[in-house]
Amino acid sequence: MFQPTGPHLSLPTASSVIDAVRDPTSVVFNLDGYQVLAACDLPLGGRRVSAVANSVEAACPDCGVVSTRVHQRTRQKVKDLGVGGKDIELVIIKPRFLCAEAACARRTFTQVTDQLPFRARCTARLKAAAVEAVLDEGMPIWRTCARYQLGWATINTAVTADALTIPAPDMVPVRALGIDEHRFARAKWFKHPETAQWCRVEPWMSTFVDADTGHILGVVDGRSSANITRWLKQRSQAWLEQLQVVAIDPSSAFRNAVRQVLPAVEISVDHWHVVRLGNQMLTEVRQRVTREVLGRRGRKEDSVWAHRMLLLRAGDRLTDAGLHRLEQVFDDEDYEQVAAAWAVKERLRALLAARDIPAVQNARIDFEMAVAAADMAETDKLAATVAKWWTEIKVFVRTQVTNARTESANTGIKQIKRTGRGFRNQKNYQSRILGTSVRQTRRRRRIPHQQGLHAQR
DNA sequence: AGCACGCACCCTTCAGCGAA
């Protein structure tokens, strides 16, 4: 292993001493803890490498007594990464030690190393490369098998094992928690075994994310209050107490669950979902008014329908041309209700853009005035929703904690789902999600650190 | 829009085989 330390920088470490005595072939082959004894080209293009572990002693797995007495040496063929674009046939000369403790029931035991653990038939670095391809590159296991000449089950087990090394959520310090739902498969129908009735099953999953970093802390089945509370109750008291804000979608189930387990924590409602409710309201008004005016659904020759995307776009980010087109739509007396609904939507956006409590309270007065002027069932319903979530909206304005990171995590999850063409084993699905996320978070943290180093130079 | 089809991938099962 390359150590960026040298005598001129610091005192030589144990590993740098070993590096210094390694022969050139072992340095190039670079299998941690092993030295190359021989290497040759094979007639069909591969290469055969024989290697032996550096360590000449080992502790008995039963009694722990260290032994140097070799009972026999076996040649074990193991799989390994290719070197220099060539496949490698790796042969390990593996010693079998005699236990030095006379009282120990075990007579002999074989050598175990980091690269070749108990019973292993491929090196740890080969498995690590396959796991990296799956979790970092998003490569399907199926194709990873072909690249590394491993079986599907071998790689899948390695990926699952890797997910087990992820720090438990209780070990991750979290200030702001994001909870979000997503459907991970199409709705399914099944016949109830007793009543023989057809039941619709929506395969929902809920994701728990560190809202600051986007690191996925957990994934649970379903999106009901009970599923959320169960996960929260599994956390330690200390972990729950460090939470300051929880960001959720406007869902009563989520709010109830958080209130139940964390009565003291502040809840922030995700502004993106609130804006979406405003856009939904505007679309409902547009569709209703079009039906009333034209007696049919909108078509591309109707200006309101043609500019439906323009209506939904943020008003303050419209181009002059876009604003002009919108004004032409609103000039039509038949569509003044659409214009009123648009004004309500824009007031809602302004309300969410406020940066402090006095500003958001003023913005709410403008919003309520627009709602009163519009005087429609759709806008009244939106105003009722805003009233219902007013406390949570104020928390969002004050803390600016959102579910944006959760949403991006969900995009990643959907990508995994698409690659997978349908996971049936939830355990595999979860280990892929958590494994991918934890690696992404590690990369994100590393990049600013490295940029900082460059800046110092 | 609805449907059929095939691809790409997941996942289980099972047997071979080498290590213990």
Place this chain on the structure above:
DNA sequence: TTCGCTGAAGGGTGCGTGCT
């Protein structure tokens, strides 16, 4: 002889595509 790692085989599933 037993254990368990490993790979092959084949069934199952979701999605994209192209046709009607």
